[in-house]
Amino acid sequence: MKHLPLTAALLGAAPFAPLPALAQDDTLNVAAQYEIKGPEASTSGFVFTRMGLTETLVNADPDGRLTPGLATDWSSSEDGLNWTFTLREDVTFHDGTAMDAAAVVNALEIARAKPGPLNGLPITGITAAEGAVEITLSEPMAALPAYLAEFRAQILAPASYAEDGSGVAIIGTGPYMVTSMDAPLSLDATAFDAYWGTAAHIPNVAYSGVSRVETRALMAESGDADFVFGLDPASVARLGMVDGVEVLSTAIPRTLLIKVNAGHPFLSDPRARRALSQAIDREGIAKAVLRYPEGADQLFPPSLAGWHDDAAAPLTYDVDAARATLADLGWTPGPDGILTRDGERFALTLTTYPDRPELPLVASVLEQQFRVLGVDVTINSTNSSAIPAGHQDGSLDLALIARNFSLIPDPIGTVRSDYVGNGDWGAMNWNNEAFATLVAHIARDGGAPADKAKAAAILQDELPVIPIAWYRQTLAVSNAVEGAIIDPFERSFGLQDLRWAE
Amino acid sequence: MKALTSRLVQAVVVAVLIGTATFVMMRSLPGDAAWRIAAGRYGYDNVDAAAAEAVRSELGLDGPALPALLQWLGDLLTLDFGTSLVSGQPVMHEIAHQLGASAALAGIALLLSVLIGPPLGILAGLRPGGVLDRCLLVVSTGLKAVPQFLLALILIVLLAVQLRLLPAAGHGEARHFILPSLTLALGLAAVNARIARDAMARIADMPFWRFAEWKGLSRREVLMRHGLRNVSVPLLTYLGLQFVTLVEGVVVIEAIFGWPGIGHALVHAIFSRDVPMVQGTALVLGLGFVLVNTCIDLIVRRIDPRGETEARA
Numbered sequence: 094m095k096h097l098p099l100t101a102a103l104l105g106a107a108p109f110a111p112l113p114a115l116a117q118d119d120t121l122n123v124a125a126q127y128e129i130k131g132p133e134a135s136t137s138g139f140v141f142t143r144m145g146l147t148e149t150l151v152n153a154d155p156d157g158r159l160t161p162g163l164a165t166d167w168s169s170s171e172d173g174l175n176w177t178f179t180l181r182e183d184v185t186f187h188d189g190t191a192m193d194a195a196a197v198v199n200a201l202e203i204a205r206a207k208p209g210p211l212n213g214l215p216i217t218g219i220t221a222a223e224g225a226v227e228i229t230l231s232e233p234m235a236a237l238p239a240y241l242a243e244f245r246a247q248i249l250a251p252a253s254y255a256e257d258g259s260g261v262a263i264i265g266t267g268p269y270m271v272t273s274m275d276a277p278l279s280l281d282a283t284a285f286d287a288y289w290g291t292a293a294h295i296p297n298v299a300y301s302g303v304s305r306v307e308t309r310a311l312m313a314e315s316g317d318a319d320f321v322f323g324l325d326p327a328s329v330a331r332l333g334m335v336d337g338v339e340v341l342s343t344a345i346p347r348t349l350l351i352k353v354n355a356g357h358p359f360l361s362d363p364r365a366r367r368a369l370s371q372a373i374d375r376e377g378i379a380k381a382v383l384r385y386p387e388g389a390d391q392l393f394p395p396s397l398a399g400w401h402d403d404a405a406a407p408l409t410y411d412v413d414a415a416r417a418t419l420a421d422l423g424w425t426p427g428p429d430g431i432l433t434r435d436g437e438r439f440a441l442t443l444t445t446y447p448d449r450p451e452l453p454l455v456a457s458v459l460e461q462q463f464r465v466l467g468v469d470v471t472i473n474s475t476n477s478s479a480i481p482a483g484h485q486d487g488s489l490d491l492a493l494i495a496r497n498f499s500l501i502p503d504p505i506g507t508v509r510s511d512y513v514g515n516g517d518w519g520a521m522n523w524n525n526e527a528f529a530t531l532v533a534h535i536a537r538d539g540g541a542p543a544d545k546a547k548a549a550a551i552l553q554d555e556l557p558v559i560p561i562a563w564y565r566q567t568l569a570v571s572n573a574v575e576g577a578i579i580d581p582f583e584r585s586f587g588l589q590d591l592r593w594a595e
Numbered sequence: 596m597k598a599l600t601s602r603l604v605q606a607v608v609v610a611v612l613i614g615t616a617t618f619v620m621m622r623s624l625p626g627d628a629a630w631r632i633a634a635g636r637y638g639y640d641n642v643d644a645a646a647a648e649a650v651r652s653e654l655g656l657d658g659p660a661l662p663a664l665l666q667w668l669g670d671l672l673t674l675d676f677g678t679s680l681v682s683g684q685p686v687m688h689e690i691a692h693q694l695g696a697s698a699a700l701a702g703i704a705l706l707l708s709v710l711i712g713p714p715l716g717i718l719a720g721l722r723p724g725g726v727l728d729r730c731l732l733v734v735s736t737g738l739k740a741v742p743q744f745l746l747a748l749i750l751i752v753l754l755a756v757q758l759r760l761l762p763a764a765g766h767g768e769a770r771h772f773i774l775p776s777l778t779l780a781l782g783l784a785a786v787n788a789r790i791a792r793d794a795m796a797r798i799a800d801m802p803f804w805r806f807a808e809w810k811g812l813s814r815r816e817v818l819m820r821h822g823l824r825n826v827s828v829p830l831l832t833y834l835g836l837q838f839v840t841l842v843e844g845v846v847v848i849e850a851i852f853g854w855p856g857i858g859h860a861l862v863h864a865i866f867s868r869d870v871p872m873v874q875g876t877a878l879v880l881g882l883g884f885v886l887v888n889t890c891i892d893l894i895v896r897r898i899d900p901r902g903e904t905e906a907r908a
Contacts, residue, residue: 131682208646278855303853308764315755315763477639478630517643
């Protein structure tokens with residue numbers, strides 16, 4: 094035992110000092126997957142609007158109806174070419190300057206000069222008027238207010254921008270104001286005393302960008318984060334059993350779908366696309382991989398009223414019918430079970446991206462389901478930009494993507510950019526005049542529900558994209574917090590409505 | 596002095612080689628850089644042809660490669676690393692920010708590993724084949740065999756989720772350091788404990804050691820006077836080499852713990868083809884390697900001056 098002092102001396106240095114338990118403070122910790130690229134609305138604006146730092150002229154309620162934001166109301170001239178947005182009075186930016194028409198025009202002009210939805214609108218001028226902003230168009234556009242609800246149209250104070258329009262600070266009008274920003278992963282904010290609306294209840298909020306979903310789930314479980322956004326199916330199941338954490342889930346207008354190159358010789362016939370669609374076991378994918386109750390039997394989820402049509406004939410799973418259709422199209426099974434026609438094998442590449450962890454998983458299930466049909470699919474999981482790039486150079490065969498129909502709260506924005514003309518994330522080498530006419534009409538005048546259903550029916554019949562599942566957004570909230578809801582349009586975390594539980 | 600000059604030359608060669616190699620590698624990656632950068636800037640929901648075109652015209656990506664490389668090397672002479680293609684911030688500024696976070700993490704991990712590994716290794720080496728020696732062999736082999744991301748998750752589940760002692764992830768407070776640095780440290784300690792153990796066992800088997808015991812010094816005195824200095828030479832040399840393991844570990848650990856460091860920045864820069872960022876981070880890591888090894892050399896020379904006197908003689 095004479096070595097004991099030496100042993101103790103050597104081991105005593107090991108760092109096992111007791112640590113204080115986690116302190117409860119007055120800061121609400123938010124964790125989500127998004128990284129902050131910098132104080133730049135065009136790249137990271139969705140973090141700032143979600144955190145309640147910045148606001149847009151127009152808001153959207155959970156049903157997608159447009160509601161007043163920094164503009165109290167809006168109207169258009171008879172011909173639909175001149176729009177007036179009346180600005181809310183007595184609103185100040187976080188730096189104390191007034192949110193006036195000049196500031197709004199400045200913010201919108203800078204946003205319009207950068208890539209984004211405003212950039213593609215037929216806007217001829219944005220001018221300041223007495224307490225209002227006027228926007229003139231070269232052609233009517235009923236959905237203009239919805240475009241102004243998109244995050245890139247957020248209104249920042251003039252001091253937020255450098256002379257060349259690049260962002261230098263986030264000075265918005267929201268219920269919270271930035272106290273420190275440490276791009277790419279963290280941001281602290283405190284309640285803004287001079288907020289025009291109902292003041293936030295929780296005085297301080299902190300944002301952490303945590304890209305790994307496993308880590309986010311563990312942060313929720315350990316209580317390090319009170320509000321954890323975007324969980325994977327496995328974590329949802331586990332967190333459901335943890336005390337002290339509540340898991341919320343809401344259907345959102347985002348669809349998991351296969352983008353099809355309709356110009357490809359194997360896929361140009363709508364019957365071939367329908368056969369591929371019939372070979373997909375949507376319910377199996379939904380239940381086993383995504384852990385959702387059901388798959389998508391049409392493109393638009395039920396939350397998109399008008400575009401979703403309950404009366405539409407659902408997409409079905411019927412491998413035998415799919416086989417028969419492909420046989421009619423001249424495909425016969427080769428020695429390895431893969432279909433051939435005129436000496437060509439039915440082999441395609443399915444491109445996808447791992448930014449959303451479920452995509453490569455679903456891709457591998459699809460590979461097996463298509464193989465049963467006799468279609469050989471090779472998965473290429475790569476950078477997300479490979480999909481629009483492949484669309485542009487025509488090299489894409491199939492792509493598995495998750496498409497949000499409400500980046501602009503009115504789906505017409507996405508429908509118009511994706512399915513008419515040459516939208517990078519929508520139909521490829523597919524043009525349908527009746528559809529284009531309907532969409533142009535809806536974009537111009539708003540359109541009746543019947544018009545939207547008719548347009549959706551064309552997509553259902555022609556399948557320029559093959560829907561697989563409708564997404565759900567998930568959120569884990571600590572029991573220390575009350576009042577959490579998920580905004581299906583993913584515009585806001587709703588932090589200003591949260592309270593500490595009694 | 597001579598050693599320092601040769602290290603300085605080495606640093607310059609490393610800088611030029613790394614800068615050129617990363618440049619050539621990034622340029623020869625498949626895929627169009629404008630698209631990748633646009634995806635990095637705007638995210639998968641918003642990357643489209645218009646965004647890629649805007650990036651292309653803003654950055655002038657279609658220019659010839661050689662002038663761009665020469666320009667970068669020229670700027671380097673004035674310590675100008677360029678600006679990030681994704682965030683638009685100066686690379687120097689981003690790296691200074693991220694390197695600080697990584698260096699702090701790596702430094703604490705190294706310190707922890709030195710506190711955990713070598714003491715146990717020395718104790719085990721004093722009694723080769725003893726219970727502690729055999730246990731240490733099993734534990735260190737086990738720890739080395741477990742991938743760091745798995746070890747990180749095990750520690751999170753154990754210390755953060757089950758015992759609720761420590762935060763699972765995050766950055767900004769002292770307690771946030773503990774789990775990521777412990778994860779790194781355990782991996783490092785697993786190996787440096789073995790190095791210390793082998794060195795100790797070798798030294799304890801030498802005639803001078805037996806002589807010291809024979810002349811009546813206590814075991815403690817023998818270790819302090821004749822053991823530690825001898826053990827520290829191979830240990831320090833090995834710590835220099837472990838810097839590579841540490842950099843590699845930092846990349847994985849930062850992703851898991853949401854740590855805003857240089858490893859995290861490097862991975863993202865590669866994904867989004869941010870060439871100046873990749874060049875800058877690779878350069879800083881390369882020069883860090885030269886610096887660490889220079890320091891280790893100098894320290895080892897002080898501890899063990901035999902080589903130097905022989906060279907002079």
